[in-house]
Amino acid sequence: MELSFGEMMVIVLAIVVLFGPDKIPEIARGLGQGIRKMKGAMEDVKSEIMKDTDNPISDIKKEIDKVKKAAQEYDPTEKIKQELDLKKQLLENNKSSDELINESKEKINQLNDDYNGPVSR
Template sequence: MELSIGEMLLVAVSIVVLFGPDKLPKIARDLGQGVRKMKGAMEDVKSEILKETDNPVSEIKKEIERVKQAAQEYNPVGDLERKSLEERALPKPDLASSEEHEGPVSR
């Protein structure tokens, strides 16, 4: 929105007519304080938005680090060795003396 010099002059004259020359300094001060408060609020909103948009990135980085740690701790060879030791420790049933086991049957 652009105001020409004539439009700004019209606004200034109408403010002087409406409020009088005595109240102009107070109106200007109040207007300046309002603008400063608005700028401060905008900065707060901007910093909050930046903080919120940064959080997902840091959470993703933390998740990546957790996955890397889990990948380093994962040892598939150790798991296979542990399973083979467990299988060796279990007693194998004697199928020849078992009545339940019929063995290969050809029909």
């Protein structure tokens, strides 16, 4: 919306006639305060919107932290240690190599079935 110089002069003249020259500074102060309050209200609305949009991001960050923690707690050497202990026990029981291999495979498969690694959504 563009106002020409003549239109602005008519508006100023109408304000002076309607309110008088004594009231103009008071009206200007009131308008300034109103504009400041509206800007403050707009900032409050912006901050509320930013809080609402920030929540999904923080949820994603929490999920990433959970996955990182699970990855740090996972120890792949634990399976190897269990396999070696199993082989050691089987050797101590004097079983044949075929029996040892079959039992080891069964135990390894059981360990693999029990593992529930990090789940992505």
